[in-house]
Amino acid sequence: MSSEIDQFVQKEYEHGFVTEIDTDTIPPGLNEDVIRVISQKKNEPEFLLKWRLKAYKHWLAMAEPDWAKLNIEPIPYDSISYYSAPKSNKDGPKSLDEVDPKLLETYEKLGIPLHERAALAGVAVDAVFDSVSVATTFKDKLSKVGVVFCPFSEAVQTHPELIQKYLGSVVPTTDNFFAALNSAVFSDGSFVYIPKGVRCPMELSTYFRINALNTGQFERTLIIADEASTVSYLEGCTAPMRDENQLHAAVVELVALDDASIKYSTVQNWYPGDENGVGGIYNFVTKRGDCLGDRARISWTQVETGSAITWKYPSCILRGDHSVGEFYSVALTNNYQQADTGTKMIHLGKNTRSTILSKGISAGHASNAYRGLVKIAASADNARNYTQCDSMLLGDQCGAHTFPYIEVKNASATLEHEATTSRISEDQLFYCMQRGLSEEDAVSMIVNGFCKEVFAELPMEFAVEAGKLLAVSLEGAVG
């Protein structure tokens, strides 16, 4: 417990350091040639280049979405560099020994268990440094049961048939502005395939990290769970301190076939900007899962404490009969952070069920919006949804908003929606402080209690980290 409390008193953004390393960066700007260069650098097959170029053409005709409750400074797409890779990667490291020690040091600072400690923790890490995966562990152990867990660019070479079949099948290139941009320029990400009937023997984990100055990160993740397979995937994000805003537009696609189950957990702690709202990551992410098969199950759990702006709606398409979608979310905004986040549950199959549990916490001058869509199609007999949205406010300068959209086209559906807004009361604070707790510890304890049901959905080691993150993110929110 004492170490946790020690964490609470740390004042600076913990992961605010920059690794000095030579990078192989394409000059800023975007045009067809840049996309060709990216594709060529990655030695991609022709179909992928065509796919990228198609997405780019769509993107040119699209406008940035403006429906979210966010104030976004204009993003200068022409001054972003769309590819950045550590130079030492040119030949590709074959083992951890070949990885630049500085990179390893960076992971060390982030506390990522990359080598033997990871084995003890039962975690395989596909560490993405800027745009290229530099080290993947436990691939051998996983490959024994047929699980593929590798950088996306590697999967393009080794499993092009899976990529061609599923890439863009859940999030089409035309889906939205940022998804189109990602489709055109994505550099790397993770690829997971779990074969039929296999229960993945360990939690799969990826740490993403934005490092190079003025580099947008466009990672692309694709997870395919074949029939009756099970996988739990963890994603953690941190970024170093910067004065300027950085763009992060990722796309994650999940595909669950008959009886398959995917659990996707995120702890997002991108740099949120300073206390005056200067700098910070623009986190514009499209995450969607397709319960393609009957009795498939997709569960999203997210703890969002970082980023200057978060725009993110991890969603489930419940296509298979009896399929299940879940969304558990904690979104915390402090200072001048903005979040517009939620989910979409699209019920298409019969007897499909979905659960939404969202906890939003606002402090400082922050704005926090839940936006969710529950759609019951005419084909979805006996669909059920339960939604609970709770907001907590700290102080009187922040805002919380809830925008639930419900579309029902089948009369047999059952939907429940509950929403609460609360404030940490003076009485609660006095009670805790009368028992010897400092105001900061009291607030952190009350907020953690508020989020408990969501944390319960996280894998153990993440739950602890999430609790610490909330405490660190709330520093300065009181007193």
Added chain:
Amino acid sequence: MKLGSYWLLVLKVRLDDGFKLYQKVQVLMLEIKNLHVEVDGKKILKGIDMHVRAGEVHAIMGPNGSGKSTLSHVLSGRPGYEITQGSVVYKGKDLLAMSTEEKACEGVFLAFQYPVEIPGVNNAYFLRESLNAIRRHRQQPEVDAMDFMALMKEKLEIIAIKKDLMRRGVNEGFSGGEKKRNEIFQMAMLEPYLAILDETDSGLDIDALKAVAHGVNQLRQPDRSMIMVTHYQRLLDYIIPDVVHVLADGKIQLSGDKDLAKELESRGYDWVSAA
């Protein structure tokens, strides 16, 4: 009278004298001098004087709006009160200069009239964080999970509170009686030097009242003082105070022993105001 009885009587008188003398030199736990307190410009306390020695139990009685709760809140550090005059010395230190959590860490405990609920925060976890905050303040080693469980088991027996309540959120969904019992349980765990019991009897039926009183009596000891704030005399049937004060109109109007409470019960508070 047989000679033996006579000597026993002499011995008793000597012992009583000795005990009284001992009480006089007993350590002063709390000394309130001419305390004036305002809330939003309104004078609530208008010159309180009070001495509480170590080991004593004081009862403060008074009609509604007399300032009883204000006094317990000021002593325990609730924000929102303006102290315009006077001093409070606790164990030789200036109590009014301490922050709320410092007061708690120095051993001032308030058993709340209305214990608040903190949803999702496990009761046992809350108590352990609390106990360790206090121990850190006193530069004592923190209690680990195993020792804490053992300590909790020991105290659970004294207070007779349902063990499964410890696994629930702090006061979350507790009955009125369970909340009050939980306050006394927390007091047993945190071992304060000065415990202030704010209307601990309110909302309790007679069985719950007896159970809570039993718990409080178990916690009486020579180095711990208690101040019981109550509207009714009935609590004092079960927790016998050393001193009874009657607070009315922001001042202590009368002080006496436990019989004062009885007299008050039969004659009503108007009698004091008239006096």
